[in-house]
Amino acid sequence: MMNQDHVLRASQDDEMESLVLHDDAENGGDSSSGNVQQPPQSPKAPFNSFLDPPSYAEAIFTSFDSNGHDQTLENLTRAGSGSGTESDSIHISVSDPQEEQEVTNSLVPGGSSYHTYLITTRTGKSEYGVRRRFREVVTLSERLSEVYRGYVIPVRPEKSSVERKVMQKEEFVEQRRLALEKYLRKLGLHPVIGKSEELRVFLQVQGKLPLMRTTDVASRMLDGAVRLPRQLFGAESGVVDLNDVAQPAKSGRDLLRIFKELKQSVSNDWGGAKPLVVEEDKEFMEKKDKLMEFEQQLSNVSQQAESLVKFQQDMGETMGELGLAFVKLTKFETEEAEFESQRVRAADMKNVATAAVKASRLYRELNTQTIKHLDKLHEYLGTMLAINNAFADRSSALLTVQTLSSELASLHSRIEKLEVASSRIFGGDKSRMRKIEELKEAVRVTESAKICADREYERIKENNRSELERIDKERQSDFQNMLRGFVVNQAGYAEKMAAVWEKLAEETSTYSSDSS
Amino acid sequence: MVNFEGMEQQRSSSSLSPRSQSSSQPFLSVSVTDPVKLGNGVQAYISYRVITKTNFTEYQGPEKIVIRRYSDFVWLRDRLFEKFKGIFIPPLPEKSAVEKFRFSAEFIEMRRQALDVFVNRIASHHELRQSEDLRTFLQAEEETMERLRSHETGIFKKPSDLMQIFKDVQSRVSDVVLGKEKPVEESDAEYEKLKHYIFELENHLAEAQKHAYRLVKRHRELGQSLSDFGKAVKLLGASEGNALGKAFSELGMKSEILSVKLQNEAHQLLLNFEEPLKDYVRAVQSIKATIAERANAFRRQCELAETMKLKEINLDKLMLIRSEKVAEAEREYHELKAESEQATKTFETIVKLMSEEIGRFQEQKTLDMGIAFHEFAKGQARLANGIADAWRSLLPKLEACSSS
Numbered sequence: 041m042m043n044q045d046h047v048l049r050a051s052q053d054d055e056m057e058s059l060v061l062h063d064d065a066e067n068g069g070d071s072s073s074g075n076v077q078q079p080p081q082s083p084k085a086p087f088n089s090f091l092d093p094p095s096y097a098e099a100i101f102t103s104f105d106s107n108g109h110d111q112t113l114e115n116l117t118r119a120g121s122g123s124g125t126e127s128d129s130i131h132i133s134v135s136d137p138q139e140e141q142e143v144t145n146s147l148v149p150g151g152s153s154y155h156t157y158l159i160t161t162r163t164g165k166s167e168y169g170v171r172r173r174f175r176e177v178v179t180l181s182e183r184l185s186e187v188y189r190g191y192v193i194p195v196r197p198e199k200s201s202v203e204r205k206v207m208q209k210e211e212f213v214e215q216r217r218l219a220l221e222k223y224l225r226k227l228g229l230h231p232v233i234g235k236s237e238e239l240r241v242f243l244q245v246q247g248k249l250p251l252m253r254t255t256d257v258a259s260r261m262l263d264g265a266v267r268l269p270r271q272l273f274g275a276e277s278g279v280v281d282l283n284d285v286a287q288p289a290k291s292g293r294d295l296l297r298i299f300k301e302l303k304q305s306v307s308n309d310w311g312g313a314k315p316l317v318v319e320e321d322k323e324f325m326e327k328k329d330k331l332m333e334f335e336q337q338l339s340n341v342s343q344q345a346e347s348l349v350k351f352q353q354d355m356g357e358t359m360g361e362l363g364l365a366f367v368k369l370t371k372f373e374t375e376e377a378e379f380e381s382q383r384v385r386a387a388d389m390k391n392v393a394t395a396a397v398k399a400s401r402l403y404r405e406l407n408t409q410t411i412k413h414l415d416k417l418h419e420y421l422g423t424m425l426a427i428n429n430a431f432a433d434r435s436s437a438l439l440t441v442q443t444l445s446s447e448l449a450s451l452h453s454r455i456e457k458l459e460v461a462s463s464r465i466f467g468g469d470k471s472r473m474r475k476i477e478e479l480k481e482a483v484r485v486t487e488s489a490k491i492c493a494d495r496e497y498e499r500i501k502e503n504n505r506s507e508l509e510r511i512d513k514e515r516q517s518d519f520q521n522m523l524r525g526f527v528v529n530q531a532g533y534a535e536k537m538a539a540v541w542e543k544l545a546e547e548t549s550t551y552s553s554d555s556s
Numbered sequence: 557m558v559n560f561e562g563m564e565q566q567r568s569s570s571s572l573s574p575r576s577q578s579s580s581q582p583f584l585s586v587s588v589t590d591p592v593k594l595g596n597g598v599q600a601y602i603s604y605r606v607i608t609k610t611n612f613t614e615y616q617g618p619e620k621i622v623i624r625r626y627s628d629f630v631w632l633r634d635r636l637f638e639k640f641k642g643i644f645i646p647p648l649p650e651k652s653a654v655e656k657f658r659f660s661a662e663f664i665e666m667r668r669q670a671l672d673v674f675v676n677r678i679a680s681h682h683e684l685r686q687s688e689d690l691r692t693f694l695q696a697e698e699e700t701m702e703r704l705r706s707h708e709t710g711i712f713k714k715p716s717d718l719m720q721i722f723k724d725v726q727s728r729v730s731d732v733v734l735g736k737e738k739p740v741e742e743s744d745a746e747y748e749k750l751k752h753y754i755f756e757l758e759n760h761l762a763e764a765q766k767h768a769y770r771l772v773k774r775h776r777e778l779g780q781s782l783s784d785f786g787k788a789v790k791l792l793g794a795s796e797g798n799a800l801g802k803a804f805s806e807l808g809m810k811s812e813i814l815s816v817k818l819q820n821e822a823h824q825l826l827l828n829f830e831e832p833l834k835d836y837v838r839a840v841q842s843i844k845a846t847i848a849e850r851a852n853a854f855r856r857q858c859e860l861a862e863t864m865k866l867k868e869i870n871l872d873k874l875m876l877i878r879s880e881k882v883a884e885a886e887r888e889y890h891e892l893k894a895e896s897e898q899a900t901k902t903f904e905t906i907v908k909l910m911s912e913e914i915g916r917f918q919e920q921k922t923l924d925m926g927i928a929f930h931e932f933a934k935g936q937a938r939l940a941n942g943i944a945d946a947w948r949s950l951l952p953k954l955e956a957c958s959s960s
Binding site: 330333334336337338340341343344345347348350351352354355358359361362365366368369372376378379381382384385388389391392395399516519520523524526527528530531532534535537538541542544545547548549550551552553 | 749753756757760761763764766767768770771774775777778781782784785787788789791792794795796798800803804807914915918919921922923925926927929930932933934936937940941943944947948950951954957
């Protein structure tokens, strides 16, 4: 990447800048000197995935990491004020990535390597640390999705295999470290998940993560396929197990159920069987639409914000280059001066150079701050994704309910048909009677399952509702802070810049054509 | 706004504002105004009204208005360059390379200003203002001007002109003038220093000008970006709906206002900062042309001196053998001597003029740049204050939204 050149040029630039400014003791743009040496990387990553942080976000985290505390302070105070007492707040950091070798039993030498990260947690009372690799984070995330259905669970960092190939290893590892830290902190801040057993285990329990590793869908399907023929032939009851009902079909090992629910969702779509929809769904649909609209606008603003940051940075860079050109001119005229007018001009140019270089620094600082504020937009896009997941939980729970409903309906109609047919035969029909009994048993089981499914659906709906309420409140205050921060920032730096230029205007006032 | 005219007149020996027409002090002031597009398609061009106010006796009356086009200015510049060797002829704005912008309002205005500055610099220059060609330019009828113009732009007129053009082309190559190829060069150390200075200066200035131009572009880009940002934020505000939504809308509106300020500053920057820098570069290039002229004059002087020596030797030889060719040879020798003296005089004039010019040039440029820097600073300060005010005015509105 242009990293190397950029750093090199930056150091050359700084050298030249110091040439101009060494005698200038004013504070101007020198206040936060810690940030100055590291110009933010120009955002090059296309805006594709909601999950990828914009590349410009790197800059802010890097610069604040060197100072150590700003970002985390923000989090701590949030945790403190949001979810209760001091002792509840947890502070998580991810550090010290180390490369380790994959232990394989294969005969092939030179196994693959992976990185582990040190995750330290500090609560009010204690402190602990574990080493985890990314795979375990994925496991945690999947487990949370299974257990905490309906909740708006922060989305985990991507596996991003493309980036891994393209980026330098250190860069990639650093990016991942940051992403993990951000993710775990968000989990910690969640009012329910922050207190969850799953998270505690992840953060505390040494050694390999003991959470059940859910196999991927493909292998589950394959396993399920083994059972399928027996179910079809009726040898096994095609009825859903109570425990499984609480889980969406995809995570269960029940291929038949997946097919049934697929059929149901298709019939729902075609409006064949009327779904037993509850009245409040309309309200939900409205809310969902509104959120989608909001997400669209948010995405748009986030994109424009990214552009804005880029152009602000360009401005700062060009201003800096202009300043440097004048530094060179100053030096040149000073050295070659034959006439007094040249010396005067050299002095004027030096003032211009100084002003331009100061303004350039101010632009860079402004940008760093702007990124910090506008990054909230991007963060909420991630939240929108998490909300969509929570909605998906709700949809699949509803689908289960509806599947069971129509299952029941079909069972009842089969029973009825059989009863009618059987009643015609004088003295009863032994086989039919038996069948009816079987079906009635199935009805009982299915009814229990449906009660379970109903309960689950209601639970998820309530989770959705309370989460949306919580998020909405947080979003209001977050966005307000963001706006205020952005505006104060812009105004503050504009005032500093005005001071720089007014000074130059003062210094060149002899050339003014104004009568004053 | 930058006022080159005013500054130039301050500098010149007989300076008076064009308004006060006291007949005792001689004055000559010109304005180039009213650009009008004439002609169609590829033949289209801009014409300007050139208004001359003067009390010079050589001129026809106190005021005269003529219509001129860019190539007329070029004619004037070329004539002056030929007649006033040694003097730094004021530079002309370039013929636009990019067709698309040839008739953009901004380009036309910039060119008009530059042409105005050009003529006024000539009118303020102690020697140049006395030029007959200037009088022609400022007073001749359009038909006359057209005839002269087309006469000049014919490429192959006279063999000597061809030579001159060839030399001019050659002299643009810096290597030649810096004496890397031609053995015949002045050995004046100070002059060497000057030449080196001029060539280096051009590089530095070109770089500064390049960045100044980029800065203009950045202002435009940032302005556009703020406008887009503002629009998007307004839409977000509309979809939010509540007090927060209102805050977003206000932010969006402010962004759009600031976008306009940025575009305005871009324009100011172009006219008052970038253009003067470009003008400076052109001036340096004009000096380079004069340097080439001086080199030519020096070479000619040397060549003639050489030839004369040879002729002298030849003459002595003829005289010795009492050839009848002596008379002719003598005549030729005297002719050559006169030419040689003329060439020496030409060269020495150039040297003298240049040394005066360089001092004047440095002074003028310090002034020109000082003004440009001042305008630059004022413009940027104005912009920054505008930005700060706009954002500050938004804060109470934001407070109101959050408290509700």
